[in-house]
Amino acid sequence: MSDATATIAPPRPAASDRLKFYGIWIATALVLLVLPKLFSSGGSLTTFSLIGISIIFSLSYNILLGQTGMLSFGHAVYYGLGGFLAIHAINIIAKNKFAIPLPLVPLVGGAAGLLFAMLLGWVSTRRSGTAFAMISLGVAELVASSALILRTFFGGEAGVSANRTKVLRLFDWSFGPQIQIYYLVAAWTLIAVIAMYALTRTPLGRMCNAVRDNPERVQFVGYDPHIIRYIAFCFSGLFAGIAGALAAINFEIANSAYLGAVQSGTVLFATYIGGVGFFIGPIVGAIFVTLLSLGLSDLTQVWQLYFGLIFIAVVMFAPGGITGLLMMHRPLLKGGTLSRVLPSYLLAFIPTLAMVTGLMLAIETIVHYTVNPNEDSHIKAFGVPFDAANPAIWAVAGVLLIGGFIIARKTWARVAASWDDALTAAREKGVAA
Amino acid sequence: MSTAIELRGVEKTFGITSVIRNVNLSVAQGERHALIGPNGAGKSTLFNLISGYMKPSVGSILLRDEVISGLPPFQINRRGLSRSFQVTNVFAKMTVWENLRCAVLWATGHRYAFWKNVDNLPEVRDRTAQILQDINLVSRRDVPAGLLTYAEQRALEIGITIAGGADVILLDEPTAGMSHAETERAVALIRRLTEGRTLLIVEHDMSVVFGLADRISVLVYGQIIASGTPEEIRGNPKVKEAYLGEEVA
Incomplete structure (x- = not known):
C-alpha cells in the first residue's frame, strides 16, 4: 500500500477497535450462554428461542429491504419451505437412522431456502420497486395455496409433524428439553448474525447498498444490478430457510401458516419497526415484536389492532425505526x-x-x-x-x-x-x- | 491514429419522432472531442445511445472497432467506456469514499465477491485514495454524497466516471450550473484526469468547449451539421447560422 493511501484512506481499525469489535461478539456469546441461568422457566426459554428465530428471519429480510432496497411481501415462502424441508429431513433421518445430528438439520432448511430463492428469484429480481413487490406477493400466494393442495408434501391443514428426539444423539443430548433447543437456536442465531454482518462488509454487500441507492448508476460502473439483486435474494432465502428450520425444530411441526401472508407481514413489521437503516435494527425489531406479540395477546383480544397502530406510528413519525430514534441521539x-x-x-x-x-x-x-x-x-x-x-x-x-x-x-x-x-x-x- | 468511438448511420426514433438522424461521428484515440448544439438537439440522447442506456433504432456504434450497440450499459462499461450524467447521479446515502470505491470494485476484479472483506483490499484502497485526491475531496471523505455541495457532487460524479480506469470518457455537461470560479476548477480537473484518454464532452459553456476540445461536432435537430477543429467550427457559416450566432464572434 502506498504512503499516500495511508493518509487519504479511512484509517484501518486500531488494535483497540478490533479488540472492542471482537469483544462485542464474545460478550454476546457469553450473554446467550448465561441467559437460561437467569431466566430458567420453560416459558422464558421458549420466548428466547422464538426471539432467536425471529432475529435470523428479520435480518435475512433486511438483506432485501434495508440493504438492497427490495420490498418483499412474500419472504415467508423461504422461511416456510425451509421449515417443511427440515421436518421432512428429521423424519427421513429418524426413519433411516442416518448419522446426522439435529444441529445440522437447519442446514437442510437453509439449502431449501437457497434453492427456492434461486428458482423463484431470477425473474422477480429483474426489477426492484413495485414490480418486485407485486411478484413477491404473487409467488407467496401461489406457494401458500399449493400448501393446501399438495397434501402429501405439506400435510394439508394439519401440517407435517416430526419427533426431534428420534435423530442421532450428540453428546447425549436428546434435544427434548427446551433448554437444549434454546442452545441450538442461540448457537445458530450467533452464527447467522455473524455471517450476515460479514456479508455487509464484502464487495457484494457494498454493491447491494449501491443498488439500493441508485440502480441506474450501478450499471455504469460495470455491475449488472439484476445479478446483485439476485445474489442478495439467494442469501436472503438461505438465512430465511435456516430460521424456518429452527422454528420447525422448536415446534416439531410445519404447517401452511409458516408460508402465509401473516408470517410475511410479521417479518416486515419487525424489520421496519426495528429500523432498516442499521444492521442492528432488525435484531431490535425482532426482540420488540416477539415480546410485544406474546405480551399483548395476553392483555387484550385486539392485540393485532395495537400492532397495526404501532406500525403506522413508526412509519409516520419514526421512519428510521426504534434504532433510528436511538441513533438520532x-x-x-x-x-x-x-x-x-x-x-x-x-x-x-x-x-x-x-x-x-x-x-x-x-x-x-x-x-x-x-x-x-x-x-x-x-x-x-x-x-x-x-x-x-x-x-x-x-x-x-x-x-x-x-x-x-x-x-x-x-x-x-x-x-x-x-x-x-x-x-x-x-x-x-x-x-x- | 485509431478510432476510439465510431458512429455509423445512427438513428433513434421515439414513435414517429426522430431524435437522432443519420449521425456519423468518429472520435480518435486520445482526442478531446466536444459535442455542442442547441437545447433539444439530441446531445444527451446520443450519449445514452453510445453508453448503452438506449439502443439505436438504426445504425451501429463501435468502440475500438468492436460493435457495442445493443449491449447493456454494464458490458459497455467493462469494455472501457464510462460516462457521467447531466443530472448528478451518485449513491446518495453512501459516503464519498464508498461512492468511489463502488466505481473501483469491478475494474479491480472483485466483481460479486462475497468472501472478501472490502476493507482489506489494498489495490482498491490505493485506487480509491488516488481518485479521492484527484478530485480534491479528501476532506469530505466520510460525508454522505447526498450532503455535498453541488460543485462537490459534480466533482464526485466525474470521480465515479473515471475511477474504473476506462480510457474512453463521456462527460455530459460537467460544468452546468457552476459559478465561474467553479467552472475553471472543473475544467482544470477534467483536463488533468482525461490526460491520455479519449474524451467526448457535451458542454454549453463555449469558453470551456474552445479551451478544452481538440475537435468539435455540432448537433442540430439530431444531425451533425459540422465537425472539425475549433477554428474550423468558429469559421463555419452553417454553424454560425444554426447555433453560435453572435456568441463566438
Whole structure:
C-alpha cells in the first residue's frame, strides 16, 4: 500500500477497535450462554428461542429491504419451505437412522431456502420497486395455496409433524428439553448474525447498498444490478430457510401458516419497526415484536389492532425505526447536550400517555360493543377492570383523548425546539451530525 | 491514429419522432472531442445511445472497432467506456469514499465477491485514495454524497466516471450550473484526469468547449451539421447560422 493511501484512506481499525469489535461478539456469546441461568422457566426459554428465530428471519429480510432496497411481501415462502424441508429431513433421518445430528438439520432448511430463492428469484429480481413487490406477493400466494393442495408434501391443514428426539444423539443430548433447543437456536442465531454482518462488509454487500441507492448508476460502473439483486435474494432465502428450520425444530411441526401472508407481514413489521437503516435494527425489531406479540395477546383480544397502530406510528413519525430514534441521539450524547432534551421528553410524555390511554379506553369500549355486545359490560383490558357501559368511562376516554392530544401537540413542539437547540449546541462543539 | 468511438448511420426514433438522424461521428484515440448544439438537439440522447442506456433504432456504434450497440450499459462499461450524467447521479446515502470505491470494485476484479472483506483490499484502497485526491475531496471523505455541495457532487460524479480506469470518457455537461470560479476548477480537473484518454464532452459553456476540445461536432435537430477543429467550427457559416450566432464572434 502506498504512503499516500495511508493518509487519504479511512484509517484501518486500531488494535483497540478490533479488540472492542471482537469483544462485542464474545460478550454476546457469553450473554446467550448465561441467559437460561437467569431466566430458567420453560416459558422464558421458549420466548428466547422464538426471539432467536425471529432475529435470523428479520435480518435475512433486511438483506432485501434495508440493504438492497427490495420490498418483499412474500419472504415467508423461504422461511416456510425451509421449515417443511427440515421436518421432512428429521423424519427421513429418524426413519433411516442416518448419522446426522439435529444441529445440522437447519442446514437442510437453509439449502431449501437457497434453492427456492434461486428458482423463484431470477425473474422477480429483474426489477426492484413495485414490480418486485407485486411478484413477491404473487409467488407467496401461489406457494401458500399449493400448501393446501399438495397434501402429501405439506400435510394439508394439519401440517407435517416430526419427533426431534428420534435423530442421532450428540453428546447425549436428546434435544427434548427446551433448554437444549434454546442452545441450538442461540448457537445458530450467533452464527447467522455473524455471517450476515460479514456479508455487509464484502464487495457484494457494498454493491447491494449501491443498488439500493441508485440502480441506474450501478450499471455504469460495470455491475449488472439484476445479478446483485439476485445474489442478495439467494442469501436472503438461505438465512430465511435456516430460521424456518429452527422454528420447525422448536415446534416439531410445519404447517401452511409458516408460508402465509401473516408470517410475511410479521417479518416486515419487525424489520421496519426495528429500523432498516442499521444492521442492528432488525435484531431490535425482532426482540420488540416477539415480546410485544406474546405480551399483548395476553392483555387484550385486539392485540393485532395495537400492532397495526404501532406500525403506522413508526412509519409516520419514526421512519428510521426504534434504532433510528436511538441513533438520532448519538450526536447529542457525544456533544454532551442530551440533558437539554430530556426534560422536554418528560413533559411530553405525560399528555401523550393520557392521549394513548384515552385511545385505548375508546378502542376497548368499542370492541366490547361490536364484538361481544351481549356479554357483561364489566370488562378487563391490560389488566385494568372497567365498565364499558358506563357513560362516565366514555367521557373520561373522550377527555383523555382530545385533551391529551391538544396539550401533547404543544409539548411535541417544545421537544422539537429543544431538540434543535441541543443539536446546534452539539454541532458548535464540533460533533458531526 | 485509431478510432476510439465510431458512429455509423445512427438513428433513434421515439414513435414517429426522430431524435437522432443519420449521425456519423468518429472520435480518435486520445482526442478531446466536444459535442455542442442547441437545447433539444439530441446531445444527451446520443450519449445514452453510445453508453448503452438506449439502443439505436438504426445504425451501429463501435468502440475500438468492436460493435457495442445493443449491449447493456454494464458490458459497455467493462469494455472501457464510462460516462457521467447531466443530472448528478451518485449513491446518495453512501459516503464519498464508498461512492468511489463502488466505481473501483469491478475494474479491480472483485466483481460479486462475497468472501472478501472490502476493507482489506489494498489495490482498491490505493485506487480509491488516488481518485479521492484527484478530485480534491479528501476532506469530505466520510460525508454522505447526498450532503455535498453541488460543485462537490459534480466533482464526485466525474470521480465515479473515471475511477474504473476506462480510457474512453463521456462527460455530459460537467460544468452546468457552476459559478465561474467553479467552472475553471472543473475544467482544470477534467483536463488533468482525461490526460491520455479519449474524451467526448457535451458542454454549453463555449469558453470551456474552445479551451478544452481538440475537435468539435455540432448537433442540430439530431444531425451533425459540422465537425472539425475549433477554428474550423468558429469559421463555419452553417454553424454560425444554426447555433453560435453572435456568441463566438
